[in-house]
Amino acid sequence: MQFYSADFMFDGHSFLADGSILVMSDDGIVEDILHNETTHSAKHLKGLLMPGMINAHCHLELSHLKGLIPEHTGLVDFLLSVNAGRHTCSPEQIDEAIVLAEQQMIQNGIVAVGDISNTNDTIRQKQQQQLHYHTFVECVGLLDANAQQRFDNSLNLCREFEKLHPASVVLHAPYSVSDTLIRLVNEVSDKKRTTIHNQECDDENELFLSGNGNFLKLFNAILQDDSFFRASGKNSLQTYLPKLDQQEQLILVHNTVSTEEDIRLAHSLKKELYWCLCPNANRYIENKLPDIPMMMKNDCTMVLGTDSLASNHELSILAEIQTIQYYFPLIPLEEMLRWATSNGANALGMQHTLGSFEKGKKPGMVQVENVVSRDSLPENLVIHYRP
Ligand SMILES: [Zn+2]
Incomplete structure (x- = not known):
């Protein structure tokens, strides 16, 4: 299992609260989304994290x-x-x-x-x-x-x-x-x-x-x-x-x-x-x-x-x-x-x-590394796709 946090996490419907953690199985299936939990050492991703x-x-x-x-x-x-x-x-x-x-x-x-x-x-x-x-x-x-x-x-x-x-x-x-x-x-x-x-x-x-x-x-x-x-x-x-x-x-x-x-x-x-x-x-x-x-x-x-x-x-x-x-x-x-x-x-x-980070789905993860706010995308996008 992998745990991810990000500067900005969008779950397919809305931006999640700061500190939300996405839990993914090793084969890319969403296991859970955790809020207000500090027990897990999540991998932090810069910028925006969103579904494929x-x-x-x-x-x-x-x-x-x-x-x-x-x-x-x-x-x-x-x-x-x-x-x-x-x-x-x-x-x-x-x-x-x-x-x-x-x-x-x-x-x-x-x-x-x-x-x-x-x-x-x-x-x-x-x-x-x-x-x-x-x-x-x-x-x-x-x-x-x-x-x-x-x-x-x-x-x-x-x-x-x-x-x-x-x-x-x-x-x-x-x-x-x-x-x-x-x-x-x-x-x-x-x-x-x-x-x-x-x-x-x-x-x-x-x-x-x-x-x-x-x-x-x-x-x-x-x-x-x-x-x-x-x-x-x-x-x-x-x-x-x-x-x-x-x-x-x-x-x-x-x-x-x-x-x-x-x-x-x-x-x-x-x-x-x-x-x-x-x-x-x-x-x-x-x-x-x-x-x-x-x-x-x-x-x-x-x-x-x-x-x-x-x-x-x-x-x-x-x-x-x-x-x-x-x-x-x-x-x-x-x-x-x-x-x-x-x-x-x-x-x-x-x-x-x-289409969304919801339990049981396999939506793919997209990181847009240089997003710096919830308001807009930057001009030159740095995109990483994680299946
Ligand atoms: Zn056409």
């Missing part, structure tokens, strides 16, 4: 696109660049980038990932079981005529991942799926963890409201046609979310332009909803952030994601917190650490093992 973090949204298979896609182009041009760049690397380069990206997540104290997959490129690395994964196999398809085929392909891929860990078939984004595809995915979503990219930019809302805007450029680039699209007169979330009536455990990703009205509607429709923030990707693609204080005021359950290395310089949940801290300095660090740990574990259904 959860990256609720990543695309590990896009790691080879690191540094290749220009910043601040807006979502439509970003998606066109990803589409063009996806197949420019050799399988070996793709594999190597996946290995390095996973390694980086481990070094940055991440223990579990909600990972979007369109291919089986990540299977080999995921077989190593160095991280916990929930793989979300993504369906994309604008035309109803192709929906069944797209769905069947995703379902087959999902079965491959399910041999390794929990996986589910999900929709990519409101603007990239036909009504038939929405129906097919919805029908297999009962009791499944699901996710969707939500309201990432104003163009997305504009498309559904009026049928105009930048997304027509995307449709024409991919299909040389935009006549299939019908506007609903409502914005993106208000159009698609009522159709997903089987998706009870849903992670909405980005939410960059979600409003108070959208949040109220979403909360009225869903029992278990998570709002995933990917601030560094938002800055990379749109150079814009969601109204996080407004989301907090409206009781959004928040989680954090890195998105992929196509739209981020690194895969680090603490770096996402640093960005939020920079733009919204009044948000308490304790709150953001909760998003990064226990909330993320709940969102991926991994709360029985991960």
Whole structure:
């Protein structure tokens, strides 16, 4: 057994009182947390001690696109660049980038990932079981005529991942799926963890409201046609979310332009909803952030994601917190650490093992050595991960 104390100890929910001692078994299982005990000679760790973090949204298979896609182009041009760049690397380069990206997540104290997959490129690395994964196999398809085929392909891929860990078939984004595809995915979503990219930019809302805007450029680039699209007169979330009536455990990703009205509607429709923030990707693609204080005021359950290395310089949940801290300095660090740990574990259904220092769990320990207060993270982080 090992006994640890730290300058600041965060247990996944809140900061513990000074002098708290974390008792871990030799194989990393939490045995106890002791308060006001002086009998044990605990190993004292400098800085912050916290459970391993959860990256609720990543695309590990896009790691080879690191540094290749220009910043601040807006979502439509970003998606066109990803589409063009996806197949420019050799399988070996793709594999190597996946290995390095996973390694980086481990070094940055991440223990579990909600990972979007369109291919089986990540299977080999995921077989190593160095991280916990929930793989979300993504369906994309604008035309109803192709929906069944797209769905069947995703379902087959999902079965491959399910041999390794929990996986589910999900929709990519409101603007990239036909009504038939929405129906097919919805029908297999009962009791499944699901996710969707939500309201990432104003163009997305504009498309559904009026049928105009930048997304027509995307449709024409991919299909040389935009006549299939019908506007609903409502914005993106208000159009698609009522159709997903089987998706009870849903992670909405980005939410960059979600409003108070959208949040109220979403909360009225869903029992278990998570709002995933990917601030560094938002800055990379749109150079814009969601109204996080407004989301907090409206009781959004928040989680954090890195998105992929196509739209981020690194895969680090603490770096996402640093960005939020920079733009919204009044948000308490304790709150953001909760998003990064226990909330993320709940969102991926991994709360029985991960996300907090509670008896019987095996959450991993992360020491951020140079933290000097409970209020903020320092600029340059010194992170040690202890499995
Ligand atoms: Zn994404």
